[in-house]
Amino acid sequence: MAKKARSVHTCTECGYSSPKWLGRCPECGSWGSMEEHTQATGSVAHAATLGAVSKGLAPTSPAQAITSIKASAATTLSTGIAELDRVLGKGIVPGSVVLLAGEPGVGKSTLLLEVAARWTEQQDSAGKNRVALYVTAEESAGQVRLRAERTNALKDTLFLASENNLDVVFGHVEALKPSLIIVDSVQTMSAVGVEGVAGGVAQSRAVTAALTTLAKNTNIPILLVGHVTKDGNVAGPRVLEHLVDVVLNFEGDRHSSLRMLRGIKNRFGATDEVGCFEQQHDGIKEVEDPSGLFLSHRETTPDGTAVTVAMDGVRPIVAEVQSLVVPTESKNPRRAVTGLDPTRVPMVLAVLAARAGKKTHDKEVYVATVGGMKVGEPATDLAIALATASALSRTPLPKKTVVLGEVGLAGEIRRVPNVQRRLQEAKRLGYTTAIVPKCSVTMAGMKVVEVETLTDALRILS
Template sequence: MAKKTVNYVCTECGWSGGKWYGRCPECGQWGTIEEFHEAPAATGARTPAPGRTSRTPISVPNVQSAAKPITSISTDTVNRLPTGFGEFDRVLGGGIVPGSVVLIAGEPGIGKSTLLLETAGNIAKSVAAAHSRTPDGSDSEPHDAHAGTHDSVLYISGEESQAQVRLRASRIGAVEENLLLAATTDLSTVLGLIDSVRPALAIVDSAQTIVSQDVDGISGGSTQVREVASALIDSAKSLDVPVLLVGHVTKDGSIAGPRTLEHLVDVVCQFEGESQTALRLLRAVKNRFGPTDEVGCFDMSGEGIEEVRDPAGLFLSSQNEPVEGTCVTFTLDGHRSLAVEVQSLVTNSVLPTPRRAVNGVDPSRIAMLVAVLYRHGGISLLQNDLYISTIAGGQAKEPGCDLAITAAMASAALNKPIAKNVCAIGEISLTGQVRPVPRLEYRLREAQRLGFTKAIVPATQKPLKMEGMTLAPATNLKDALAFLHLAKQRH
């Protein structure tokens, strides 16, 4: 009987060795070394061929044809498969590349399965329409969806039954004739389905529920996840079938399983969002076929997921009259500029230690801005309770939002509203200076499109000219507050 080889693998960095350590000798993380049992090689592979001893040299095949000059390799553009969501295609770099493996990770209940099932319905509908017409434009005869000619979409669920997936597909309107459903947790069955159907797209939900009978380990363990991912990648590359793979996350938000899982796949996407809001964001953490600084916006509803092509108005209030304690700024998420309204409430504190309650902003940065506002702006909020928040789950955590946060606090403290057509963009240093922010032109163009006519910007930034918009360059916090009519009068 062949002896199993036991190795120890670090789930964080992928280090492997023959001895267990409490701390990984490669990355230094504690408690990440797990036991890994390698599957024994097939008996036939170890038995020498008849007439040949183990010492007989084996002829080496001609491998020169495997390496080609780089100049002889074709650079034709690969036809990407559109997902039916413009925001999804934006994140992927234009669509799904044939033969690629895309990992979609996110919190439980965030909407990963709903997004992929609706994507499967969109692609099944478009593929059926494309195959129903002949090259001369006439309608062709109906054909079998199991013919294996990339005219179907295969959805494999290891978490739900076929009836459960069918109910969700009916709710979101993803019921198509050539959308094939399968419910299994066996890796061999999954690979057999992909090989026999040869779909235009295969979706596996999820990597942690599929089990291989060839290796030891529980479902979702490092050994099983590594084996499942490797087998699906080999199948996708050899059959030229793209695979969307769902991945679970741990308590700290990282993708469950060994770190090598993220190295093996072609694209890693994070599906994010707050459970209290309907907004969902899709980010590309790794992308071999496109940029990694794009973000897609979606709206979660009872009828499924809808893409938000213009999310500008999501984080702004609908009040027409200016209200004290509010200021609008513009943040960058990838190449997209988003308007975020910061709201501040200042009250007299009755506690020995004033309260600081924030939502959507960095709490540690608020303490710094309060000190800077007192030292360089002449407005003391050290003995006041502060409540600072954004609208609809917007994030104002980048340094470029400092000026708007400080302006909102000063407006609330002085009971002076800021005009609705004014925005503030800039970082504030400990010396009270207004520092430059990256890609200011992108932010100002979005502000101009939304109807803002005045912007407080850093004076040290490269001078820009925006038609129909007045730019007020501020050197320090005093100048910015003066432009906003929030300078405290000294007696």
């Protein structure tokens, strides 16, 4: 006798299955992620499997040899914003779905409204301006209109729809036939016939799956805005990131105008590219040369200052590290760190004291980067050490000098990756001298000084 179907509870985050409902998934630790599904068992499942195998399904199109597929199917289209094209991989692919996530107020909606405006300024193959549809489910049409006036994004072929019903959005797409669709946001859209509230696991998954199918069937690229949790992850089930083609993270400090766009997933390009933007009163603008934001432009270099080149993905950015040393009578001198790894700065100070005799046990030390830049890589160790030694001796480093290197506990200066690219960026900004680890690197028009130990590097200050 055939057995009846039974209920199985599956975690929407990791796929863990359990015969009974659990409040917390024992595999990934997510709360409220177990959903009930019906699963055929015994001879019922066996019969269904045999029927599917024996009958088969007629393919909608025959399989093709990979060599016969035209490469033009993956042609990219420019969004009109070079920094966004850089992160996407030369542009957006027709029929792709891009999920843009970020904290509230970081500027996601402003950026995508600028993308829609730039998109409509370009012409299609028929010589007409492209049509873009901006769907807002969080704001009214009047609010978006006011933002468009402020950012100069009023275009005749940019259409706005304030809807949160997915079926109505599909009606707009059929009527307008746009070449770009922006949905703000996917967590506020709802699909008819799907249980749950907007933003829930079932609704978010159904909306994203429907929009992905729409993009693939119509060859229209779709940009989705996604909310994030307090941990910085994309809100909703993990399946959202698997359904879409590209996942981008738009991040920035509330106290800084700088915004960074990073790729988390990209089926069409690398995920180590970074786009730089600046939040201004009239919208978000591209920053083609971010190194200028992190440098203090002055004629003379004061003591306690060292310039280094950090790598953000594959992009070299020149950064300035400053150190201030203040005498104190406290038994526990303060170590304040801003924009750098707070665990590496005390280590570098300890190496300075043990290997070079530059003691700071009776002094407070404040180390920070300029312009709100955050650097976490060990390549800035030598800049921290030389800036602190410069502050102690009240002797500035030579002009137009950059320093690179990781400091080991034995006082040795270790190699860092991408030295050639770092020096090219420094040379482009006018720096003429570089202090680097021993790595046999040369750069035309720049004096490269190789050092093996921290003591060798400190001789430059003497």
